[in-house]
Amino acid sequence: MSNRHLDPSGVKVAIFGLGFVGLPLALSYAMRGCSVTGVDVDSHLVGQLNNGITHHLEKYHDTPIQKILEDELRSGRFRATTDSGEALANCNYFIMTVGIPVVNNQHDFSHVESCSRTIASGLKKGDLVLVRSTLVPGMTRNFVKPILEESGVRAGEDFYLAYSSERIAEGKAFDEFENMPTLVSGLNEASREKARQLMSIVTKAELHLASSIEAVESAKVMENISRDVNIAMVNEFARFCEAIGIDIFEVIKLANTHKRVKLLIPGPGVGGYCIPNALHYLTPKADELGVPLKLLRTARKINEDVPAFVVSMVTKNLPVAPKDAKVAVLGLAMKDYSSDDRLSPALEVIKLLEMSGIEVAAFDPAVPTEHGFKVNSLDDAVRDAHAILVLAKQNGIGYSNYRLFKSLMSRDGTPVIIDTKNLYDRAEVEEHGFIFDSI
Ligand SMILES: NC(=O)c1ccc[n+]([C@@H]2O[C@H](COP(=O)([O-])OP(=O)(O)OC[C@H]3O[C@@H](n4cnc5c(N)ncnc54)[C@H](O)[C@@H]3O)[C@@H](O)[C@H]2O)c1
Structure with a gap:
């Protein structure tokens, strides 16, 4: 060389x-x-x-x-x-x-x-x-x-x-x-x-x-798909942990003390340009070659279904009927601390919330894209909301401003905070008088 x-x-x-x-x-x-x-x-x-x-x-x-x-x-x-x-x-x-x-x-x-x-x-x-x-x-x-x-x-x-x-x-x-x-x-x-x-x-x-x-074109696509599959795996583990009543994030921490295990973390879905698209970059060639890719397609489907699961968490906890409810979404980006909302699971979650009749006001100071459901301040997002749904971490969002939440949120029933980012301490949120649920 x-x-x-x-x-x-x-x-x-x-x-x-x-x-x-x-x-x-x-x-x-x-x-x-x-x-x-x-x-x-x-x-x-x-x-x-x-x-x-x-x-x-x-x-x-x-x-x-x-x-x-x-x-x-x-x-x-x-x-x-x-x-x-x-x-x-x-x-x-x-x-x-x-x-x-x-x-x-x-x-x-x-x-x-x-x-x-x-x-x-x-x-x-x-x-x-x-x-x-x-x-x-x-x-x-x-x-x-x-x-x-x-x-x-x-x-x-x-x-x-x-x-x-x-x-x-x-x-x-x-x-x-x-x-x-x-x-x-x-x-x-x-x-x-x-x-x-x-x-x-x-x-x-x-x-x-x-x-x-x-070899390089294939390695690239497979690198991204491997992350998709690994995320799908922890999303399934999360459902199991919820059913058995243990904390998925603690379980991941414990499992990752094994030197050869590196579990990723679950979330509201998989977004961005790269990972959700990766399988689609492999399938045309795989179809042409007759390679079925069963596991990879299943993993993609599992990740695609997470936003619907998040919406079911919201509707389960709402103190009013969906048609009368407002949800404040905090964080729209496809991942934490990003300005990119391409293929963001937040957009899918919001689409499904709106389809069930829920009014959505979303706040993300880092994402420049215009959306009808976007508002320009935390106050506007939480005002009259029945639930706060956290979908991405971002600088400039007061996620723990409980006093503000209490003063502005709807008084129809107990206000709800739903965390998909492992951001809150359950006991603390409940102490402040909120119903809490997390992924
Ligand atoms: N975003 C990432 O983190 C990331 C990481 C690794 C690989 N990639 C890959 O890199 C590539 C680019 O991704 P991105 O996120 O930068 O996309 P992007 O959409 O942000 O940027 C693509 C740009 O190309 C421009 N464009 C379209 N057609 C053009 C043309 N004919 N001539 C000149 N410009 C044209 C678009 O206007 C756009 O500004 C993709 O293949 C993506 O899969 C992205």
Whole structure:
């Protein structure tokens, strides 16, 4: 393996897709001295970024992403654009970070397709295309590559083509780009080496070289599915513990004292872009190959059913009929301390609550998405509510402001607090005069 390192000041990289992955990745390259053009089709997003605005909650050490963005815009090392032509003409390194949304079990491949087509339109001899999107195994070779080659250039000969799965967790992006061991693969050895060099600019952790693109595409999807399955398992354990009358969180703590056991924690469901979609990224190829994936499909179903279980906890404890009830939902994000509510179980829980006639007022100061049920303060959420339902932890929510709750909540029956995040101490909540239930 060559030890050649690239001098970042000579590297011109275009990142396609400026979302939760693409933006911090682009800034990570800029911070290290590369000249970075961020390309996105969303002109509103591009405008915001060029004005130094982002809702992401990332930070590098103690520096928030907003400050990093401002610094890199000022230094001239980062700029966002919708003009892919300019980026393609000026850069030699292209990183794809666009996603494959799955809606009602239908994959939307159009982003990967259009992004590949855009890159194809300006590919030059010696360029590197590094795909970092999570794909259905086989897609880099069978879907992306043919589009890139449409203009007559050959991958592996005229340009380099590589794949490296993205492993960051939102909220830890800068740290994990730098310190998470990462897998690298290429269409041929030269492509893989070129990608390794580009990635070494940002990643200090080990870059594991894989023998094929398909191995890395599959490893990525399986990493995420393994978390889905493990969460489904503890969600089943939680139901058992509830039935037998013991505390699941204590049981997990006890079980995890075993050196080879690492149980995850149950919650209101599984959200975010990665884990709920992961199985959908494996099934098209598995179906084609005739591999049934029985356990994995069952696990997904178990996790999909958790929001309905949460709703049954709410309705069971309400002091009034659902049609007369108001529930204050605290935390909408797909996981704690995140601004991302994509595929958040909270949205599913709220949909089901509303379907049963319950009025919902949800408060989450970190999530920027507009929703009809969202309110702008804790007061507005809890005012006249019969129950408080905690679905995500967030800074800036007074989860234990019992005095406020008591003064504003409905006086029709005993007010209820339902905890899906292991945030409260039951005795304390009950001492304050609430009915308490938890996952
Ligand atoms: N979010 C995570 O924590 C995470 C972690 C690991 C891997 N991934 C994977 O990384 C990829 C990106 O995820 P994300 O969360 O950043 O998604 P995102 O939706 O936040 O960002 C994708 C961006 O791509 C843009 N886009 C769509 N089509 C485009 C095109 N043709 N050209 C340029 N831009 C285009 C969109 O406007 C959007 O801003 C996905 O494949 C995802 O599975 C995400």
